[in-house]
Amino acid sequence: MTIDPTEGSKPLMPAPPALAAFQKAALFLDFDGTLVELAGHPNEIRPDHRLADLLLRLSDRLDGRVALVSGRTVADIDRHMGRLPIAVAGSHGGELRSAGQDAIEVLAQSIPPGAQAAAQVFMEQNPGLMIEQKRLGFALHYRAAPGLEAAVAAFAERLTETHQLASQRGKMVVEFMPDGFDKGRAVAWFMTQPSFEGSTPVFLGDDVTDEHGFEVVSAQGGLGILVGDARETKATARLPAVADVHDWLRAFAT
Numbered sequence: 699m700t701i702d703p704t705e706g707s708k709p710l711m712p713a714p715p716a717l718a719a720f721q722k723a724a725l726f727l728d729f730d731g732t733l734v735e736l737a738g739h740p741n742e743i744r745p746d747h748r749l750a751d752l753l754l755r756l757s758d759r760l761d762g763r764v765a766l767v768s769g770r771t772v773a774d775i776d777r778h779m780g781r782l783p784i785a786v787a788g789s790h791g792g793e794l795r796s797a798g799q800d801a802i803e804v805l806a807q808s809i810p811p812g813a814q815a816a817a818q819v820f821m822e823q824n825p826g827l828m829i830e831q832k833r834l835g836f837a838l839h840y841r842a843a844p845g846l847e848a849a850v851a852a853f854a855e856r857l858t859e860t861h862q863l864a865s866q867r868g869k870m871v872v873e874f875m876p877d878g879f880d881k882g883r884a885v886a887w888f889m890t891q892p893s894f895e896g897s898t899p900v901f902l903g904d905d906v907t908d909e910h911g912f913e914v915v916s917a918q919g920g921l922g923i924l925v926g927d928a929r930e931t932k933a934t935a936r937l938p939a940v941a942d943v944h945d946w947l948r949a950f951a952t
């Protein structure tokens with residue numbers, strides 16, 4: 699793994715220490731762009747065939763202190779990964795499932811249908827946009843039409859005001875959901891659970907929605923690890939790519 703120290707004015711960020719160096723680590727792992735390479739469409743991702751086994755071995759080594767923390771729904775994570783007995787926070791923390799449990803705790807009501815109806819009209823007027831239905835809301839993707847970014851941002855502002863929703867911007871996407879959830883809250887909740895007690899939280903993520911997670915782990919004496927190019931972030935270490943994340947995790951799990 700190499701980190702380019704000459705990346706213009708971007709902040710320099712060191713590689714993280716080995717996971718074995720942490721005192722009783724707890725791992726919080728974002729999914730898209732961190733564990734799995736991004737794809738043109740949410741359904742086109744191809745998780746590495748060794749990823750599920752890697753997560754299980756990590757969970758074993760960490761006595762269950764591993765959680766996936768994703769913007770995807772828990773059901774969607776299951777669809778791509780199989781039903782793993784590790785903890786999952788889906789929908790940016792709006793859904794929670796503890797390790798080894800079947801029940802998914804859904805923390806809010808879905809957003810009003812009128813909001814999605816308005817987005818449907820907007821999508822039909824703007825070819826290239828795509829709506830991904832979620833349990834609590836929906837995501838409006840513009841990866842196939844990047845020139846629509848500003849129009850999508852303006853639409854998002856209007857929609858959130860009209861329907862009193864929250865929105866979160868991610869990579870080529872704006873997500874609409876009930877107010878009051880983010881990945882930081884999900885991490886904070888896991889850290890109150892007995893199985894995570896007294897642990898040092900480590901959060902890996904690539905997107906701006908992961909900043910809430912970085913903030914919470916750093917406030918609890920842990921480490922935020924940005925995946926991808928250096929940028930302004932609350933993470934203080936960096937791994938350049940998904941493959942480096944797998945290597946770093948595998949070094950601990952094997």
Ligand SMILES: O=P(O)(O)OC[C@H]1O[C@H](O[C@H]2O[C@H](CO)[C@@H](O)[C@H](O)[C@H]2O)[C@H](O)[C@@H](O)[C@@H]1O
Binds near residue numbers: 729730735739841869
């Ligand atoms: O929190 P994450 O696990 O990183 O999930 C964030 C969103 O990921 C997905 O969208 C992103 O990945 C797609 C597949 O690579 C890509 O096509 C899209 O442009 C990205 O924004 C997913 O579709 C969303 O529901 C997640 O919230």
